[in-house]
Amino acid sequence: MNILSNIGLSDLTALLIGTSSSFLLYLTLKQYLRLKPYRHIPHPKTYGPFRFFTGNLKELQSLKDDIGFSGLILKWFNELGPVFKVYFFGEIIVSVNGPEAVKKVTIELDLHKNDLTYNMLAFPYNERALGTGLVTEINKEKWKASRALFNHAFQRNVLKTFLDEFNEKSNLLMEKLRSKADGKTMVPMFPEINKLALDIISSVAFGFNNDSINQNENYLNKLIINLLEGINELLIDPLVQIKPGKFKMISEFKKSLKELREFSRNHINQRIKDLENKEHVPNDILTIIIKNYDGDSFEMEDLIDQFLTFFIAGQETTANSLAFAILELGRNPDAFLKLREEVDKYIGCKNYISLEDLANLEYTSCVFKETLRKWPPAPEFSRKTYKEIEINGVTIPKNTWIMCSPFISGHNPEYFPEPEEFKPERFLSGHEFSEKNLINSYTFFPFSLGPRNCIGQNFAKIEAKIFLAKFALNFDFQLNENQSYGLKELLTLRPKDGCQVYLTQRNS
Numbered sequence: 001m002n003i004l005s006n007i008g009l010s011d012l013t014a015l016l017i018g019t020s021s022s023f024l025l026y027l028t029l030k031q032y033l034r035l036k037p038y039r040h041i042p043h044p045k046t047y048g049p050f051r052f053f054t055g056n057l058k059e060l061q062s063l064k065d066d067i068g069f070s071g072l073i074l075k076w077f078n079e080l081g082p083v084f085k086v087y088f089f090g091e092i093i094v095s096v097n098g099p100e101a102v103k104k105v106t107i108e109l110d111l112h113k114n115d116l117t118y119n120m121l122a123f124p125y126n127e128r129a130l131g132t133g134l135v136t137e138i139n140k141e142k143w144k145a146s147r148a149l150f151n152h153a154f155q156r157n158v159l160k161t162f163l164d165e166f167n168e169k170s171n172l173l174m175e176k177l178r179s180k181a182d183g184k185t186m187v188p189m190f191p192e193i194n195k196l197a198l199d200i201i202s203s204v205a206f207g208f209n210n211d212s213i214n215q216n217e218n219y220l221n222k223l224i225i226n227l228l229e230g231i232n233e234l235l236i237d238p239l240v241q242i243k244p245g246k247f248k249m250i251s252e253f254k255k256s257l258k259e260l261r262e263f264s265r266n267h268i269n270q271r272i273k274d275l276e277n278k279e280h281v282p283n284d285i286l287t288i289i290i291k292n293y294d295g296d297s298f299e300m301e302d303l304i305d306q307f308l309t310f311f312i313a314g315q316e317t318t319a320n321s322l323a324f325a326i327l328e329l330g331r332n333p334d335a336f337l338k339l340r341e342e343v344d345k346y347i348g349c350k351n352y353i354s355l356e357d358l359a360n361l362e363y364t365s366c367v368f369k370e371t372l373r374k375w376p377p378a379p380e381f382s383r384k385t386y387k388e389i390e391i392n393g394v395t396i397p398k399n400t401w402i403m404c405s406p407f408i409s410g411h412n413p414e415y416f417p418e419p420e421e422f423k424p425e426r427f428l429s430g431h432e433f434s435e436k437n438l439i440n441s442y443t444f445f446p447f448s449l450g451p452r453n454c455i456g457q458n459f460a461k462i463e464a465k466i467f468l469a470k471f472a473l474n475f476d477f478q479l480n481e482n483q484s485y486g487l488k489e490l491l492t493l494r495p496k497d498g499c500q501v502y503l504t505q506r507n508s
């Protein structure tokens with residue numbers, strides 16, 4: 001007789017109940033032990049019948065677009081203070097805030113990047129995307145070697161040699177915008193600025209004329225958009241891979257990634273060949289990298305990772321911040337007039353803006369900084385503790401995912417009174433806040449700090465100031481009142497409705 005037939009229905013039920021209870025007990029114990037070392041760190045209120053497990057998942061899942069993840073953690077910071085944890089299942093993130101904490105994490109302890117977050121950019125859907133590029137390289141020694149190579153290419157004296165490209169691409173965009181400046185055509189500025197940023201990085205970093213500004217739909221632009229969308233989906237929903245409704249998007253993602261890597265490979269190979277044949281090549285960032293290329297330490301796939309990294313890091317962030325800048329200038333016409341007064345005085349009718357001219361544009365710089373304070377495109381960055389550490393008197397265990405937030409700091413009224421107001425003046429030298437040293441590297445850090453700060457910050461500042469100056473010299477504008485001023489927070493922070501304006505050619 002089969003042994004199972006001897007077991008009655010009630011025995012089976014008892015067995016099932018017993019097994020499930022043991023499993024639940026096991027899960028509870030596991031979660032208890034996981035949370036135990038963090039019990040002393042406050043966390044936001046949790047909701048739902050399984051909140052012991054799901055933690056703060058419910059609030060994270062019901063994020064309002066207008067606030068975004070950054071707005072939510074700002075709310076939690078205001079409720080809980082400088083060090084708090086957020087958790088869902090076994091994942092625990094400790095948010096640390098305040099100048100001392102930021103200095104400790106980024107400089108004094110120089111913590112490693114957190115592999116969990118950066119792996120989603122490096123190898124999303126088990127495909128090689130940004131791979132071991134500069135942003136996503138976790139191994140410190142390998143990262144150091146590539147950073148040393150790139151540092152040279154991003155020095156101001158090297159960037160100076162690319163000013164023609166920065167000017168030329170901005171002029172092209174101004175020309176295109178002039179054709180729409182009838183006061184009636186609604187112009188979505190974000191996609192236009194995005195194309196500008198793509199064309200500049202293509203030309204300055206990789207020496208090719210992408211010309212997306214003059215095209216409605218650009219091949220490279222489309223591939224990059226598909227790539228970012230795929231990564232974004234994964235970041236907000238780790239279960240996306242098993243959802244049939246998302247299969248098409250994932251397949252588009254994989255196809256675009258393959259094409260992008262192929263495009264990069266061909267371009268790099270061509271440049272290597274041209275250099276070997278002593279052909280004339282542009283003295284761009286790619287040439288600098290290849291000339292310094294050490295075959296022992298870099299493979300072609302590594303170079304492709306870097307190529308893609310610069311395309312993405314160099315485009316999204318700057319484009320987002322410039323779209324926010326136009327939105328803020330539209331809502332603060334006095335600031336726009338001051339900026340224009342300055343560019344009229346120092347640039348006037350010059351078509352070419354030099355580094356010396358840029359140095360005179362102090363108010364324009366302040367407008368860019370104030371935009372980055374309110375709307376840092378990379379609103380958080382994460383690190384991992386490699387040993388137990390103490391921050392603000394709070395012990396944080398080894399192997400903890402730590403988060404620092406330029407967004408929280410930028411909205412802290414202690415350093416930035418009336419943080420919701422757009423006041424570029426607070427960054428003027430001699431202003432009471434700069435005098436009191438309230439605004440410093442540890443309260444304002446949109447480009448991060450320490451060894452892993454943004455290598456492209458000078459690049460971004462040049463691009464931003466040239467664009468803003470030329471825009472103010474050429475146009476008057478009104479915002480489309482019907483647009484939302486909310487946030488869209490995916491991989492980066494951007495204006496929800498993409499900054500819609502009506503342009504008119506300026507009456508001088």
Ligand code: HEM
Nearest residue numbers: 134135313314317318378381446447448452454455456460
């Ligand atoms: C407004 C514009 C920009 C902002 C706000 C910004 C912000 C940042 C931040 C916060 C980081 C640190 C990220 C982290 O720790 O995970 C970073 C890293 C990086 N950024 Fe930017 N970025 C901007 C523009 C650019 C541009 C124009 C480029 C290239 C041309 C660039 C290339 C990079 C690279 C390669 C890294 C990684 C550096 C490393 O780890 O060594 N960024 N950026």
